[in-house]
Amino acid sequence: MSYSHRFESLIEARIREARENGEFDDLPGAGKPIPGKGEPYDENWWIKQMMRREDLGDVALPASLRLARDLDRLPEQVRQLRSEQRVRETVADLNARVAAYRDRPTEPYVKVRPLDADEVVRAWRRRP
Structure with missing residues (x-):
């Protein structure tokens, strides 16, 4: 039996x-799905996770992170709007x-791209 095999054992x-x-029974997240599993890959996942974890407000965020956050929150924001013009x-x-x-x-630096207004409006129309 090799040393590495004994060590692994x-x-x-x-x-x-x-x-x-x-000792593993009460770990945080036990029995819950892995966050983000099954969702498309997002290059800025670490930024979004940090913003949520640290509860960073506008004052603490650099402009690039505020922009990334606002893009992330857009679907929720437009869902509240009452007119297509406002969207x-x-x-x-x-x-x-x-x-x-x-x-x-x-x-x-964060990767951002312009939004398609027509696509956002279509999603807004389908809202519950």
Whole structure:
């Protein structure tokens, strides 16, 4: 039996003992689905996770992260609007910020793209 095999066996034994003693029973997230599993990959996942975890307000966020957050929150924001005109104005304002950022990006750099106003309006019309 090789040294590495004995070492792995020792680790597996410790894990088994801890499991049998219930040391893993009350871990945060136990029995819950893995966050984000099954969702499309998002390059800015770490930024969004940090913003949620740290409960960062507008004051603490650099402009690039505020823009990423606002893009992420757009579907929720437009769901509250009462007219198609307001939806289109909101998208136009956000697209202007995207264009300004893409012209002069600031750190931390985030990938953003303009939104399709017609697509946002279609989603807004389908809202419950």
